[in-house]
Amino acid sequence: MTNEKSNTTCDSSSQKTESTKNKPEKSDINVRHVILVLSGKGGVGKSTVSVNLAYALSSHGYQTGLLDLDLHGPSIGKMLGIEDLRLQAIGDHIMPVKVTGSLKVVSIALLLNQTDSPVVWRGPMKAAATKQFLGEVEWGDLDYLIVDLPPGTGDEALNIIQFAPNVEGAVIVTTPQDVAVLDATKAIKFIEMMDLPVLGVIENMSGMVCPHCGEVVDIFGKGGGAKAAEQYKVPYLGAIPLDIEMRKAADEGRPFIVRTPGKVSPTWDAVDKVMENLIAVIESRE
Numbered sequence: 001m002t003n004e005k006s007n008t009t010c011d012s013s014s015q016k017t018e019s020t021k022n023k024p025e026k027s028d029i030n031v032r033h034v035i036l037v038l039s040g041k042g043g044v045g046k047s048t049v050s051v052n053l054a055y056a057l058s059s060h061g062y063q064t065g066l067l068d069l070d071l072h073g074p075s076i077g078k079m080l081g082i083e084d085l086r087l088q089a090i091g092d093h094i095m096p097v098k099v100t101g102s103l104k105v106v107s108i109a110l111l112l113n114q115t116d117s118p119v120v121w122r123g124p125m126k127a128a129a130t131k132q133f134l135g136e137v138e139w140g141d142l143d144y145l146i147v148d149l150p151p152g153t154g155d156e157a158l159n160i161i162q163f164a165p166n167v168e169g170a171v172i173v174t175t176p177q178d179v180a181v182l183d184a185t186k187a188i189k190f191i192e193m194m195d196l197p198v199l200g201v202i203e204n205m206s207g208m209v210c211p212h213c214g215e216v217v218d219i220f221g222k223g224g225g226a227k228a229a230e231q232y233k234v235p236y237l238g239a240i241p242l243d244i245e246m247r248k249a250a251d252e253g254r255p256f257i258v259r260t261p262g263k264v265s266p267t268w269d270a271v272d273k274v275m276e277n278l279i280a281v282i283e284s285r286e
């Protein structure tokens with residue numbers, strides 16, 4: 001009798017090796033929750049949301065990291081007014097820029113000599129940079145890592161999902177128009193295809209605060225984000241109006257929530273509510 005059966009059994013060690021081989025190799029970073037900020041298209045406010053969300057979390061006392069993974073169009077440095085600073089290396093380790101006692105930032109723009117020149121990225125370089133930004137940065141112990149991504153469902157999103165541990169899910173930012181919402185639904189489906197939860201949809205530029213009378217005027221319409229959230233049965237985190245003060249804050253390099261602390265404005269209230277809803281969704285999952 002041949003020993004076919006026992007041979008098959010004995011092969012279990014090589015099967016194990018095979019399954020470990022297929023498992024993505026996670027970077028060495030100590031973080032409890034990694035939150036991706038994603039959208040179907042550009043210009044909808046991902047970076048604005050990422051910056052304000054990171055600030056909100058750090059001001060709630062959470063140790064927060066903000067990683068700008070928009071490798072072709074990094075804007076976090078400019079939005080935080082730190083674009084002239086450079087990341088320092090100590091030995092093999094990269095020191096993030098410390099914006100506050102509990103907020104650390106890393107962006108490719110903080111490594112480049114010329115911020116107005118394009119970087120030519122090939123796929124494997126993006127993967128290597130993502131691994132470095134996670135494992136070779138002295139992040140310390142983080143409660144949250146907010147990852148600002150380029151629009152769409154490309155390499156950057158796939159890389160971070162593959163290399164980051166504890167990816168909690170994604171926040172999808174959209175503007176209210178049908179075309180933007182259509183793109184947002186693609187982002188929702190992409191996250192679900194990755195077997196990750198959508199933590200919520202944020203409708204940005206939802207109505208505009210008139211600089212003269214302070215009333216909210218619908219420019220792009222309203223409600224598309226809520227409808228998409230309902231259709232895909234994911235949380236809706238709220239709407240943020242189009243507010244000239246928000247744009248000024250980003251251009252001046254001061255996050256809106258810092259620039260206008262506790263100010264009574266519909267935009268401030270909206271941002272605050274969105275942040276609270278997101279924290280509630282994340283904490284309800286713990």
Ligand SMILES: Nc1ncnc2c1ncn2[C@@H]1O[C@H](COP(=O)(O)OP(=O)(O)O)[C@@H](O)[C@H]1O
Binds near residue numbers: 248
């Ligand atoms: N709610 C808002 N009100 C006014 N301007 C906004 C708002 N959200 C974003 N912006 C502005 O719109 C532009 C695009 O936003 P950004 O966050 O860079 O989008 P993305 O990262 O999705 O490309 C920026 O100039 C930003 O200041």
Ligand SMILES: [Mg+2]
Binds near residue numbers: 046047048070148149
């Ligand atoms: Mg951006």
